[in-house]
Amino acid sequence: MRMGDRLPAGVRITEVVRETPSVSTIWFDHRFSFNPGQFVMVWVPGIDEVPMALSSQSSITVQKAGDATAALLSMKKGDQIGIRGPFGNGFSQKDDTLAIAGGVGAAPLLPLAMTGVVSTFVLGARTADELLFRKSLEKVTELRIMTDDGSAGNLGFAMKAMDDLSLDLYSQVCVCGPEKMMSAILLRLSEEGLEERGKFSLHRYMKCGCGVCGSCCIDPSGLRVCSEGPVFSGEMLLDCEFGHYSRDGSGRRRPV
Ligand SMILES: Cc1cc2nc3c(=O)[nH]c(=O)nc-3n(C[C@H](O)[C@H](O)[C@H](O)COP(=O)(O)OP(=O)(O)OC[C@H]3O[C@@H](n4cnc5c(N)ncnc54)[C@H](O)[C@@H]3O)c2cc1C
Ligand code: FES
Known part of the structure; x- marks a missing residue:
């Protein structure tokens, strides 16, 4: 409904x-x-x-x-x-998807994995007990765990897992997590000429949620995260505020 x-x-x-x-x-x-x-x-x-x-x-x-x-x-x-x-738009459901989640960023990616299209899922968290949806994800995809302190899986940030993957074998790379993590992943994809395969779910301050108030617009394009997003492809996020700053409820810039 x-x-x-x-x-x-x-x-x-x-x-x-x-x-x-x-x-x-x-x-x-x-x-x-x-x-x-x-x-x-x-x-x-x-x-x-x-x-x-x-x-x-x-x-x-x-x-x-x-x-x-x-x-x-x-x-x-x-x-x-x-x-x-x-x-908003959500993720496309394409076979052979790579998903990369940091922390609570796993929330929008769990239902994508449940459709069966995610062949590899990189789940990152600070520590082992902060890994979200580990058991559910293990049942539906090849799960690769990364923790900042090495208490589970491999030691390091989620994007480090990309070193062991052939990125061009995936139809898309769906990402949600802290913006610093997402912008580092975009940089990595663009170094391989694959930025259009990156699909990033953005968090921005929202008032109306349905395209009216303008509080979630991205500089300089003015694209609304609530309506044209929250998922944007990598080439749309090159050369914009993404990875640099967002705005708070009164419109002031806050560094990412
Ligand atoms: C599309 C979308 C999906 C989301 N999905 C989830 C989800 O599944 N689970 C979840 O836990 N959270 C999710 N969030 C984030 C969640 O909306 C915020 O954490 C929440 O609005 C914070 O409200 P609050 O009153 O608890 O904290 P507030 O008091 O509003 O904020 C706490 C602190 O965070 C800062 N802050 C809040 N929002 C932003 C922002 N957009 N940019 C920069 N700084 C900010 C505030 O300035 C303040 O310092 C999502 C956000 C968006 C846009
Ligand atoms: S939250 Fe109002 S336009 Fe996006």
């Missing part, structure tokens, strides 16, 4: 599952028809409305950042939240 674009519709929380020490999945009593990588605007009563990728037809997977995410993480079965969407 699709909820309204303008007004949130209420859904009831059915379960909150702790995935890692800092991330939980919130399940609710509606099933959305969506393309992996699309997001919803989640209204947290009395606090704020924030964008969240759908991690399945009936869930979002949340990491604490500030007030709204802290409130979401404190919610219990039976609590109500409001949802608008799904919004």
Whole structure:
């Protein structure tokens, strides 16, 4: 089902599952028809409305950042939240996809892997206990683990796993994670002339979520992350603010 674009519709929380020490999945009593990588605007009563990728037809997977995410993480079965969407474009479902996720960036990539198109999935996290969706991913794809401290898989950042892969064998490289990680991956792909195969899911401050307010526009093109994104191909992100800065709620630049 699709909820309204303008007004949130209420859904009831059915379960909150702790995935890692800092991330939980919130399940609710509606099933959305969506393309992996699309997001919803989640209204947290009395606090704020924030964008969240759908991690399945009936869930979002949340990491604490500030007030709204802290409130979401404190919610219990039976609590109500409001949802608008799904919004945005999402990832294309092409066979022989390489997915690369850092931290909670695994949330929009899990449903893509569940379709069976991801042949290799690189999952990165700071430590072993922060690896998100490890067990689910192991069942559906060849999983390569990277941790910053070497406590699981190989030692190093997620992009280091690219050294052992023949990138030109993949139809696309779908990426979500910290922007520094994503911009380093774009640089690496462009060094091999493969930037158009990179598909990057961007996080930007969002107010309306549906193309009206302009708060999520990327300099200098003005492309709206909520409408033309959140997934952009690598060549669209060369020579723009990506990897350098984003804007906060009042439009001020914040370095990435
Ligand atoms: C399309 C999309 C999908 C997302 N999917 C997920 C998801 O699946 N799971 C998840 O945990 N999070 C996701 N996020 C991020 C999530 O929306 C933010 O963490 C949330 O809005 C923070 O709200 P808050 O009130 O908790 O924190 P706030 O108080 O709003 O922010 C906490 C801190 O983070 C900074 N900040 C917040 N948003 C941005 C931004 N866009 N750019 C730069 N700095 C920022 C603030 O300035 C502040 O310092 C997604 C974002 C987008 C745009
Ligand atoms: S959030 Fe309003 S235009 Fe994108």
